[in-house]
Amino acid sequence: SVILSAYRMPTVIPVFDEFGSYASTKAAGFNNPRNPVRQIVLNNSNDNNYNANAVGNIYVDYEPIKDLTLRTSIGGQYNGSGYKNYNYRYLGDSEPEASNSFSEGQAYSFAWVMTNTANYKFQWRKHGVKVLAGMEALNTGAGRSINGSGINPFSMDLDFVTMNSVQSPVVNSNLFSGVNFYSVFGKLDYNFNDKYYLTGVVRRDGSSRFGSQSRYGIFPAFSAAWRVTSEAFMADLPSITDLKIRGGWGEMGNSNNVDPANQFSLYAANRGNSFYPISGQSSGANEGYFRSRIGNDAAKWETSETLNLGFDATLLNGKWEVVLDVWRKDTRDLLFNVPLPAVVGNLASAPSVNVAKMRNQGIDMQIINRGNLTSDIKYELTFNNSFLKNEIVAFAPGITNLIGGSFRGINPIRMEIGRSLSSFYGYQVIGYFASAAEVASAPAQSGAGVGRFRYADINGDGKITPADRTYLGSPVPTYTGGINLGLTYKDFEFSAYMNASAGNKIWNQQKWFTDFFGTFQGAGKGERAKQSWTPALGNAALAPIWESASNISTSGAENSWYVESGDYIRFQNISLGYNIPSKYSSKLGIKRAKFTVSATNLFTITAYKGLDPGVGGAADTGFGIDVGNYPVTRGFNASINLNF
Numbered sequence: 001s002v003i004l005s006a007y008r009m010p011t012v013i014p015v016f017d018e019f020g021s022y023a024s025t026k027a028a029g030f031n032n033p034r035n036p037v038r039q040i041v042l043n044n045s046n047d048n049n050y051n052a053n054a055v056g057n058i059y060v061d062y063e064p065i066k067d068l069t070l071r072t073s074i075g076g077q078y079n080g081s082g083y084k085n086y087n088y089r090y091l092g093d094s095e096p097e098a099s100n101s102f103s104e105g106q107a108y109s110f111a112w113v114m115t116n117t118a119n120y121k122f123q124w125r126k127h128g129v130k131v132l133a134g135m136e137a138l139n140t141g142a143g144r145s146i147n148g149s150g151i152n153p154f155s156m157d158l159d160f161v162t163m164n165s166v167q168s169p170v171v172n173s174n175l176f177s178g179v180n181f182y183s184v185f186g187k188l189d190y191n192f193n194d195k196y197y198l199t200g201v202v203r204r205d206g207s208s209r210f211g212s213q214s215r216y217g218i219f220p221a222f223s224a225a226w227r228v229t230s231e232a233f234m235a236d237l238p239s240i241t242d243l244k245i246r247g248g249w250g251e252m253g254n255s256n257n258v259d260p261a262n263q264f265s266l267y268a269a270n271r272g273n274s275f276y277p278i279s280g281q282s283s284g285a286n287e288g289y290f291r292s293r294i295g296n297d298a299a300k301w302e303t304s305e306t307l308n309l310g311f312d313a314t315l316l317n318g319k320w321e322v323v324l325d326v327w328r329k330d331t332r333d334l335l336f337n338v339p340l341p342a343v344v345g346n347l348a349s350a351p352s353v354n355v356a357k358m359r360n361q362g363i364d365m366q367i368i369n370r371g372n373l374t375s376d377i378k379y380e381l382t383f384n385n386s387f388l389k390n391e392i393v394a395f396a397p398g399i400t401n402l403i404g405g406s407f408r409g410i411n412p413i414r415m416e417i418g419r420s421l422s423s424f425y426g427y428q429v430i431g432y433f434a435s436a437a438e439v440a441s442a443p444a445q446s447g448a449g450v451g452r453f454r455y456a457d458i459n460g461d462g463k464i465t466p467a468d469r470t471y472l473g474s475p476v477p478t479y480t481g482g483i484n485l486g487l488t489y490k491d492f493e494f495s496a497y498m499n500a501s502a503g504n505k506i507w508n509q510q511k512w513f514t515d516f517f518g519t520f521q522g523a524g525k526g527e528r529a530k531q532s533w534t535p536a537l538g539n540a541a542l543a544p545i546w547e548s549a550s551n552i553s554t555s556g557a558e559n560s561w562y563v564e565s566g567d568y569i570r571f572q573n574i575s576l577g578y579n580i581p582s583k584y585s586s587k588l589g590i591k592r593a594k595f596t597v598s599a600t601n602l603f604t605i606t607a608y609k610g611l612d613p614g615v616g617g618a619a620d621t622g623f624g625i626d627v628g629n630y631p632v633t634r635g636f637n638a639s640i641n642l643n644f
Contacts, residue, residue: 475624
């Protein structure tokens with residue numbers, strides 16, 4: 001990423017050289033980063049893309065008898081997109097971009113949905129009933145795409161460059177059919193005297209992502225609620241304005257992370273991978289095929305089973321509101337791309353397989369307090385709090401753990417029963433070797449040396465091996481929350497929002513690039529490099545000894561040195577608005593006018609040493625790993641809203 005380029009660019013190299021051109025790493029000793037300003041300003045300056053959408057819907061309602069409504073609805077969405085990308089020749093890098101290049105592409109797709117429902121409701125004395133039955137069919141979008149690229153057109157003038165003017169053109173096209181879904185569903189709502197409520201839902205969903213033996217799934221749900229304040233005994237408690245106790249259980253299916261071709265074993269042809277002059281001819285090559293996907297027609301719906309209990313309370317005529325939910329969500333048949341052994345073909349995409357069961361459980365709470373500070377100043381204060389525990393609770397037979405992706409030979413992710421999704425795994429650093437004598441007396445460790453990482457002998461066998469790796473933390477926060485303050489004073493409105501996250505760890509992989517001398521020698525290094533190990537610093541050093549060696553005792557293994565706290569508090573938004581009095585705006589024919597100024601992401605309080613603790617990543621196998629991720633940006637806005 002450009003962010004990682006900025007990390008790696010040596011600070012002694014300026015943005016521009018003395019001739020006004022972009023400076024970079026052509027001189028010996030600076031390794032291979034690229035000038036990030038050149039990448040953004042020059043290479044991206046003339047790039048553009050577009051996306052145009054058209055959405056439409058028509059429906060017919062018909063009421064054949066009283067309280068029975070039949071509806072047919074048909075909707076569609078057309079999407080068209082395109083891009084142009086210019087990259088300019090630049091020889092100032094240690095790995096120069098030797099050619100001008102150009103690429104462009106376009107795509108279109110059409111998605112549709114058709115829904116038919118019958119809705120019946122009736123009221124008999126204190127009994128109220130609503131019945132809904134329906135079916136829905138949809139396609140997520142079928143269409144085509146085409147793109148091409150080439151190098152060294154005669155001129156890079158924007159009015160000249162097309163695919164006809166480039167050398168060595170390569171053109172690719174693709175067609176896609178979208179994913180088909182078909183569902184039938186029913187819902188029953190019952191209430192007695194607006195006091196007791198029951199709801200039942202059942203749906204049968206089918207998806208073309210799955211094979212014929214498991215294409216459909218049935219997902220029921222039930223809920224009940226009791227409005228306690230409707231009971232006669234609550235009349236003696238006027239401070240409780242409204243109180244509803246509720247609970248529910250239900251199942252929901254998911255197929256979103258499954259490739260539409262997951263059920264099929266596919267073969268493909270590619271000039272670089274499967275063409276070969278099988279007859280030994282001196283020109284041309286025979287077309288061949290390779291396995292491009294391993295199919296799994298036994299994959300089935302990922303199913304989430306949720307149970308929740310809670311209440312909604314309004315106190316003192318709305319001065320206080322409290323919403324509390326205690327919940328548990330078990331996701332079974334978790335779909336995951338299990339890595340394949342290379343013997344099946346290293347170009348073949350792995351299928352999604354139902355491999356695990358995961359549990360999320362927690363408590364969500366919202367507290368609202370509103371009132372008047374003075375006759376003119378009103379306030380509303382909202383507290384949101386969520387507590388979460390995440391863990392893998394079961395694996396399919398034959399699976400004991402799942403491994404995530406690799407980053408420069410570092411494999412930080414491992415999931416086992418009892419651990420969270422995307423857990424960090426590696427050697428536990430207990431300090432640095434202080435002397436040759438300490439190296440000799442410690443458990444045998446490959447690459448051990450003075451100033452290098454010293455690892456814990458977890459299994460106590462007197463040597464450091466992969467069996468000594470252990471779990472180092474979870475990227476899943478155990479707490480998230482926020483505070484929102486709203487104030488009004490006459491025609492002024494003020495709001496501010498802060499949010500917080502706690503209990504999670506971050507794998508700071510960008511330290512691999514900036515804190516070791518031996519990784520991309522000559523590239524830019526971080527401030528922590530100045531506090532690499534010395535005898536004086538000892539275990540207080542922020543990084544190992546400054547040397548070029550690379551092994552598991554330095555930069556060659558995953559360990560706890562990369563793991564940092566992900567806790568933070570962020571001042572996310574503040575705004576001030578002014579409603580211009582109508583006696584002024586009406587003179588201009590304006591019914592209502594409001595002027596607002598706001599700022600976002602003003603500051604973040606955190607101990608994390610990277611750019612931003614709000615690290616995302618792949619939800620299953622790379623969550624919480626910072627490899628030069630983009631930080632959130634601070635923004636300032638001014639707006640005016642006019643109603644005529």
